[in-house]
Amino acid sequence: MASMASTTSTTATMPPPSGGKREGDISDSFASLSGLESTPLPDHYRQLKLSLMAGRDETTIVASWQRLLKELRTENETISRLGPDVIPSVRYSHLDEDLTTHKDELHKRGVAVIRGVIPEAEARGYKDQVEAYVAKNKDKTRGFPPENPQVYELYWSAAQLAARGHPNLVDTQKKLLGLWHTDPSAPVDLAQPTTYADRLRIRLPGDARFALGPHQDGGSVERWEPQGYGLGQVYDPVFTGKWEEYDAWDAGRRAAAVCDLHSGLGACSVFRAFQGWMSISHVGPRQGTLLVYPLAKLATVYTLLRPFFAPVKPVSAQLDQASEQFLAADNWVFTGGAAMNSDLQGATPGHGQEFPDGPDGNSLHPHLELARTMVHVPQVKPGDYVVWHCDGIHAVDKVHNGTGDSSVLYIPVCPLTEVNARYMVRQREAFLTGLPGPDFPGGPGESAHVERPTADFVKGDDQRRAMGLEPFVAGPEASSGAKGITALANSILGFEGK
Template identity: 55%
Template sequence: MASLLLPSSGLRIATRRPQSSSHLRRLATAAPSTKREGDISDAFASLSGMQFKPLDPRFAELKQRLIRGSEEALYDSWRRLLASLREEIPLIAELGSRAVPEIDFADIDRASPDFRAEHKKRGVAVIRNVIPEGQVLEMKRELRAYIATNPQTKAFPQDNPQVYELYWSPAQIKARSHPNLIKAQRFLMEFWHSKDPDALISSSHPVIYADRLRMRQPGDAKFALGPHVDGGSCERWEEEGYGRGQVYDSIWQGKWEEYDPWESSCRLPVISDMYQGVGACSMYRMFQGWLSMSETGPYEGTLLVNPLLSRATAYFLLRPFFSPKKAALDPTAETYEEAFLEPSNWQLESEPSSWLQGATPGHGQELRAALHPHLNLPSSMVHVPKVRPGDYVSWHCDTIHAVDKVHAGKSDSSVMYIPACPLTVGNAEFLTRQREAFLTGRPCPDFGGGVGESEHVGRPGPNDVENVNDGDGLQAFGLKAIDGEAEGLSGGQKEVIDRANKILGFYD
């Protein structure tokens, strides 16, 4: 059997099926997953049947600490934010899907200033024709065959699968390592910047994050995931979560306009999964994204996004500090009367409550009209434009997004979730565990544990990555050392590459 040599390690990995060896165990010593078994419903309170409610009293104390000394500035900031939302949301509602900037893959090397400006403002994009349509349709055919050959594959809901607990199917391996997809990820991550020129991060070296896939069928209403934000919930307010990098400090200080959602160095120390939630992401993803495998338009089981990146983030983070003086006439409405929304009807809590509206430990951040009325979610959530197989849709890691409540289309709405992740020390540490999961067929470490695909027939191995992309494809999987002496690297890039190569076991 042929084998793939991991440079500088002396490790050979079987290229058809991963085989055990003392060298392999040395390179990936952590268990691939310590989380209980589960599916996508475990990641969100609403899909799990939970109700939003006040949290532990310690969160009231946390809220008090966050804004102590900035109360007056925070109130003024809140009023400015509400005024800005009242101006921006009607514009978004009028634009609809046109609020989402688009670019063809062939043009990303010469992206227009208009696209760049809109992307920075909106945080979402569609990149057309990233992978040829014929190749993607063949991937979908392979997926169906892989699922049919392995009927034990877990999915949600069990009685009518729409989202599959698959991480290592042949199609996913091909898509993640495809040179065009990696180039598109690199293009997107270049929109981020670091205020620290020596920050240990390289957006020029994407690494994979093994997420699931969706094959949603017409008529489905169970995978009705409402507006939400991934990457933790309570962690955004907690000192040992996003507070470790002071990511949102300008917002707590009453200066929401100074918040920069594109600054990367503050994200490096963040702990986004403090509660070991099933499906809670612990890796630094600059963008979440998916590769379309079908022709899908609005209301056909597709994605909705909120293209008010900085404003929407500031709003859902500040909402727990404010309460209405007079309640809404109909608290179950999707939209609210002007008198209720007026800034004069809202006051800073005199005694902080333990509410973090839409946040539940161990689950993603969710948003609801009743909890976040000023966002006017029915108007500010817009469908992404119609997509075809091979189009790549991406959204900033803080973007509010959702899926159609009902798939009203006539054909499947199928995507492979493929986020864009930079090379960092933390991501390299995760990659060692994820590489072991790949080699053994276990689920990605962030997701539910169990046997996963370890017993699946036709599960691919490292040679399948090599066959698609023996350069940055292998590097993205943690199967090949990265060249830290390449021309044009900054000092921070060289340092993080060196550390990552050591973490991944390529040299001491």
């Protein structure tokens, strides 16, 4: 038999043992939310920075930094002027046409709103289903903040499974993966999405606890480490002074990278081409929604180069951090050799990359000008799908100033790769037993929740494959790399020869 049998009970009385990670919530993923004190990184990271610059021509690195600052200044003006209008919106009803028309802008911005992926009434109904599920399992459902949850530690509710497996969403994920590319021999299949079970948010008016500032997911220090993203040589052109040659949409290089070297509590270990959420409410700017810095490539390049430069004249009473004089290229010098330190601004092992203010209240990444360039996602309604590049800087409103709930189901877009297939094996077991996904805080999860769906709830071939419940099937036009990873994934998942 090719399919996996269901072993999940809807009325389990004894929870299975906790997973490998301790219990926790979304705050554990970020140093700022978890209350972790900022301390200097170990000297190992100074040595790492020295190794990244070893043999490099300083003049070339400085020239690349100066080109970057010039482009950022121009692009930041555009973002500040356009605000939310800078974010491309495409229609599910015309998805092929709109993705083609807006391809260049989508690549530049790294963020999009896809309108009407799931019918509005159906999507809004997901929220009602979640609330009913929580009500029936109130004493067993964790969330953040604990006293008034806004982000729930739920992964396997009927609403989440229905949304992840909705045919329209699966179709959208396939077409979004088409914005990426890969060498034909690379072990990646962009035509076969895989499921990554994440949480959900029901943020209530007035909430100020879930105030997550600008950050990147997918690790932090790993972006500089040779055994992290260095394994895929993802960012090599940036460190050689040729950042224009860095390809932010090369899936083959990403597939080889390791984005969780430090076993963070809630740190993502898979390749998510896009992060995303399905809206299950009406929500707009300043109503507890998402903000983004809509320059995916430039944001990453700046993040990577920032630790190698420092201002000649620091911020002072006479020199404001937003002033042209402070931000000017001639006010920033390369800090190599004996001047090198261990700083990787905003990076903390085991946590996401953050873009906070320093202890003096000034930005650690001033040239991004995030105070004026973090823009709100436009007004969305239930059934709209918001996605952003896996390196995209994003945040949430500090305060929910709206009058209704701001509710989303977190659903990323993940291709078929070896790393993702190996994760699926563990995630499948977590689903069948009701435990949290392997990347997330442990504990009994939903193992004892009543009305938790079984594997039989997941319908459709594409949906069951994405959950690791059926073998993957490479398409007739699949590349050699796609065919190879399909065979390897089926072997990893236990479907070899079936």
